[in-house]
Amino acid sequence: MEPGLLARRTAMAPLLEYERQLVLELLDTDGLVVCARGLGADRLLHHLIRLHCHPACLVLVLNTQPTEEEYFINQLKIEGVEHLPLRVTNEIASNSRYEVYTQGGVIFATSRILVVDFLTDRIPSDLITGILVYRAHRIIESCQEAFILRLFRQKNKRGFIKAFTDNAVAFDTGFCHVERVMRNLFVKKLYLWPRFHVAVNSFLEQHKPEVVEIHVSMTPAMLAIQTAILDILNACLKELKCHNPSLEVEDLSLENAIGKPFDKTIRHYLDPLWHQLGAKTKSLVQDLKILRTLLQYLSQYDCVTFLNLLESLRATEKAFGQNSGWLFLDSSTSMFVNARARVYRVPDVKISKKVKMSEKMEIKEEQGQVLICASDDRTCSQLRDYITVGAEAFLLRLYRKTFEKDSKAEEVWRKFRKEGSSKRIMKSNKRAKTSQNKERASAKEKTLKKKKPRLTLTQMIEKSEELEKEENVEEDHRREISSSPESCFEEIKHEEFDLNVSSDAAYGILKEPLTIIHPLLGCSDPYALTRVLHEVEPRYVVLYDTELTFVRQLEIYRASRPGKPLRVYFLIYGGSTEEQRYLTALRKEKEAFEKLIREKASMVVPEEREGRDETNLDLVRGTASTNVPTNTRKAGGQKQNGTSHSIVVDMREFRSELPSLIHRRGIDIEPVTLEVGDYILTPEMCVERKSISDLIGSLNNGRLYSQCISMSRYYKQPVLLIEFDPSKPFSLMSRGALYQEISSSDISSKLTLLTLHFPRLRVLWCPSPHATAELFEELKQNKPQPDAATALAITADSENLPESEKYNPGPQDFLLKMPGVNAKNCHSLMNHIKNIAELATLSQDRLTSILGNAANAKQLYDFIHTSYAEIVSKGKMKK
Template sequence: MLEYQQQILANLLQQDSLLIMSPGLGLFSVFCHFLQVHTNDNHLILLLNTTQAQNSAIQEHLLSQGIQIDHGLQVIEYDTPSDTRAAMYRQSGIFAVTSQILAVDLLLKRVPSTLINGIIIYNAHQIRPNSMEDLVLQIYRNENEQGFIKAFSDHPDAFTSGFAPLQNTLKILQLRHVELWPRFQVVVAENLSKGNEEVIELRQPMTPAMDKIQNALVECMETTMSEVRRANSRVDVPEYTFENALFKSFDMVIRQQLDPVWHQISPDTKHLVGDLRILRQLIAYLTDYDSITFNSFIETIIYTNSAPTGSKARQSQWLYLDAADRFITAARKRVFVKTSDPEYQETPPNNLVVGPNVPKDIRLTLEEHPKWGLLKDILQEIDQDATTNTDHGAPVLVMVNDRRTCKQLQEYLASSQGFLKRLAEHYFSWRTTMLRMQKKQDPPASAASDSASHFGNRHPPNKRRRVRGGSATASAMPRTPQAYREEMLQTLQTLDTPDPESDKEETELDDIMATMEFGDDDLLPAFDQVPPSSLVTIQCYENDKDELLLEDFQPRYIIMYNPDPAFIRRVEVYRAMNPQLPIRVYFMIYDNSVEEQKYLSLVRREKEAFERLIREKSIMAIPIRQKPATSDDDLVRKVSSRYGGGRFQLNTKKTVIVDMREFRSSLPPMLYSQGIHIVPCTLQVGDYILSPEICVERKSISDLIQSLSSGRLYTQCENMKQHYRIPILLIEFDQAKSFSLQNAGDIKDNIVPTDITSKLTMLTLSFPTIRIIWSSSPQETTAIFKELKESHEEPDAEAAAQVGVDNPGQMNTMVNATPEDILRSMPGINSKNYRLIMKAVKNLEELALTEEATLQKLIGKVPGHKLYRFIHRTK
């Protein structure tokens, strides 16, 4: 470990704190060393909020340090039985467990909370108020004040949005201290400056066509954003900038800003928000993918937006811009030109080729990705340098953004001559498939859309418009998606005719293969092992795994095909930890491109995020944990004159029985924070039991619509009415959204079977005793539950669990809740017969292999047929 990493580890061992580091400075390494410190002792440590890939990487790192799995990290899966989990907790160790499972185990006393030595929160930037992690930490701190809590994160920008975000996060994590370690910290800067500085920055210019496409896409995005701002002038959204629009988080920020008024936004504006995401993807695809793949994305968008006449699908309005016409045309000409186009006469004939399955009037241009040739030149330089300086070469590591780029580079480096031609052949085959799909749909010919557009004046297709200057000016006007679609269909007409010569070649090839004789070593030949020093490895950026990749592979040459600030710091750490290795880094970036702007924006945003965190840390109020009320405090409160005129009445703690499936929502943590004792239980009827008489079925808006459509809500109300005197249907809204089921204009005058209000009306007519409670948020639901429980007795968990069970003595508490939910949601399954299926088959995989006759024998002829048809239906 480097000096600053050792200092961070020492600070973590001394006090509970939230560690926030710059990405790439070795958070994963510090985290694994912290776990390694606690593997030697008999400690019970719980790890929360990690992914399956991160758990595997942690286990791999600990194994490399000589720590076996039994003494290292053990993963508790969702299908681990409760008895097994309880036994594992008693044996101590380090366990990675989901927060939902741990919350249930803490509430049911399966895990001895007083014996927990500590809880570690990874990816702390993902923690939100009233989450399952919040509930776990509340229970843990109420029952154990001695154990430690540590939190780790390398996303500083996630702690800068909202009001006092750092202070609120510390309050959720039950912490009072934060450790900030940016790249510009003095110790970090000194440690990383000791490594060798052989970095070669290569600024690759874009081709004229790419530059033209980029400018046109930027213009389309800016115009679309200005249209969104104009349509939502009442909402103050400072994030509507082109720089922020380059990041994936932009879509989420825009949706969060517009959610409170989403029901008032016009459908056109909602479509514009989706267009921003598409344009951002196209800007990224321009520099990441080749010309053929990029053009196929554009043609897919055109086909999607060129719906037949009479379709209700909305078209993207940016496609009607002049800029859209420019970049669509430029993208197509990077792949092919027509012999009838004026550009064909200007293009040198030796640069045009005729590929397989290509129409006669088309010539392929096949513009090569500029970085491909640069990468090949770099590899040739490395090969010459490694051969000169060493006897056996040196390992080379190439880092890219995604797996598609990784695969393309592997194929290009393996056979660069015919790679673009093969891509072109697949491209025209794909277009042929689209043509056949269009023929099946048989859409009528349509001209440009006559709907009004905010981007420019569009004339109805049935009106003749005289254009001064004749056809030359008219042809220069931007084409509509329908016009592009018709042009592509005309181009593809010749592709649907089978080629007899191609079929003849395939037949001859089959005859040759049939007459060939193979030896013993032809099918399974013996391969010689390639030494690591001769390997050129192409990998994707994978955050924590990148540290292990550098340690295991030990590359001498590192090529950053796509720029990434986090990986640059990982390379700095790698060079500082291996000063004896002469490491050379090639940094590739497009000059004056959106790729460069995005990289610089990432660096600047991170620096500003740490500056905000440092400022907030200096002025924020230290969170103080509120201790739970003692029995003496409760006695004083009960005899106060404010409560019943001074009557002495000690009531038991309010209890709510919660179904296991409800621990996916934020309501159980809110109930617990309000002093309500929640008891997890597998309920057959209802979601929340407030008293022996009150049963509540909670529905979010999406779940309500789905349950009404499938008829499941009708069955649930029938069961509640049968077993409880006061059945309640709770319809809960999201706090960030409007408290409105649907617009007033959408409410029908008469009952319509497809309308949601009509379905609710029919439900109340069928069950007049059902109470419907409308809640604007989970916080309001908590207040409603407390009021409903005021004059009722406390419920019994054992009695509530047996309600609706056919054979209470045969209840199986070892059944996993998630597969049971999937089974009960299938057609033909109801509350009476699902247990018959669960007894007959072990899991869903075995259910899928069960024959129809067996299912009909188990649950009946009609339900069995419905279930079998649902599982095996292909359309």
């Protein structure tokens, strides 16, 4: 929140009745809490953090963002907590982190740091009171948190694990998703708190705010445009199904297509096959994205912005010569015609008064502090401009800014608007005198409202007198503009409409009454709107755009302040995709909770799930593979070799899943900062791991070549590991590349050149991290273990070279080209001579003793000492 709005800072409201009930249950038994969006998962986490802010406790908090951590710490500071949580980041040296942990309290730390500290015993595992996990639905995707919990439970059997999430829809994908999450969390209790829970519903119904739903009717042009877009969208979906019969038909419905998660759904199905898809399918996916954007712009922004997007789409298609098929449909023509009609023709007065912004202007006449919430910064900026300068001036300024290069377009616009204005005046003159008086009075009131000074939050405190003087000058212009439709165009023509509003302000503010415009999404601080809500304490809240999470937050805000009135206005286009999108989000969350309730009823949870004893098989380290040979002559194969295997791993590799899988197979991990390689399997084997994107980038910028030089210099067995992601597409060659000429820019060509330059380099292709971990275990069989200190001492400029790499590679290559010299005797020859000049002085007998082979020595001696003339005279070489 911007400084200066309010001097006081309000603490978080106390827990509600049903929240206290949930906290008591959670304190009694560890578990996973799944609550509805906006019902206060962050409030529960905040309360548990506050309970453990004491030096006698040591509680770790996982999966939080820096902005969230800062919010929790500030709230605890406001509430007067003495022992505030600490944040462990890269700024704290590794040697001093143990002292930070032993101070106790609550610790916010990044997952990579915690993994390394657990592996190196830098954190006192036996002293940890417990772990709190936020956004628990991501525990399977974010492998580091699951690794931390497994390390914690292996070393600490008494500490608690409590997890929270407010995304029930995330558990609706995959087979037994919630059960797999609980298995990784080591909890056996599932707490479900949907909005329709009896305790939640009964309590919030007793303290519900006054809700006013305003269903704004869409104009005929908007309805026609929406119908056209939906028709085109449906046609694209049908064509996509025809080209890809394997796609789920239910997910490709028109109802799901207008929802926000549709892009993720379609990419989920097509990403693994993206490189195999034809150009038509890829074009259809792009068209679906464009059409969804058009639907959003139709209900979100003004007519000028929507037309500008349409015109830019058509201009782009013409410029690149790649026309989408939907541009030639009849629905597309209807969409363009109606979009232009909205800009170049003045609609009827009765219809124009029903748009969302006009409704909001009437709501603004309420007395009391008003909070207006829109979806993003752009919408907030347009609302602020609409309130301050009026509809006509706002649209004209926006039109000039958008189409300023097209002078003919402005002339046409003025012509149509003037004709429409004259028709509207003639039509209004036929009305009764009483209705004219009412309209004049209403216009006068709205003009007075427009004359309120406009200030941002910072400007309210600073330079207020100076800005008020500037506002008085602009008020005169607005009074002239509002006097008549004809004079409107004459005055606007010579005015720039400089609003003096800070462009980087997070939200706008208007005085008398205090009116704040704030975006729902897109803020760098996720709790910015929550702060505004609790500090301003508005009497009225206007939802220009509906967002499920904030609607629930308003319910909790009203319930936590009994006796204080709150009226919420819902502005929504009736029968629009905007309304359908909101209803679909509600329905999907309800269905997700119903599915979770059924799964909980039939779920079989083993008694050892929490891992508080040694019976949990998930905590057992060791390979489950049957391919590893076992000596059955000793105790029937039960007695295994006591040698522990280890791998030296670079610190940066802990962002991937591979270290966790290696550790799970019973191989110890030694985390150090390596300059050469990523994994040291044996004293002679070094592995450089590359994902597909990293491989392409390293080949293009030459970094991989430098890394291969370093590995080949210091290790006898350099290895390049190329690891695939099963959910991401990749192919070395495209479908038509086999019929094209070989190019040096191709990935396959660069890999071929790399193997030619480094004959000892081995390339491993692994389809997943699980396959890589199994391959590493097989490569380490019957091999010595690496030394972390030795691997750490090897740098790009290190002088500790192996025996085979003590010499300059240039002369080595030169020697190997000579007759009689090969890879077996080359190093022996270099150990006995200083340079090539000394080699020319050696006798044949001396060469025989060095090379150990008389035939090789004779070939080398003859090559050096036979003159060119002798070779020509013998006819062995042509002139």
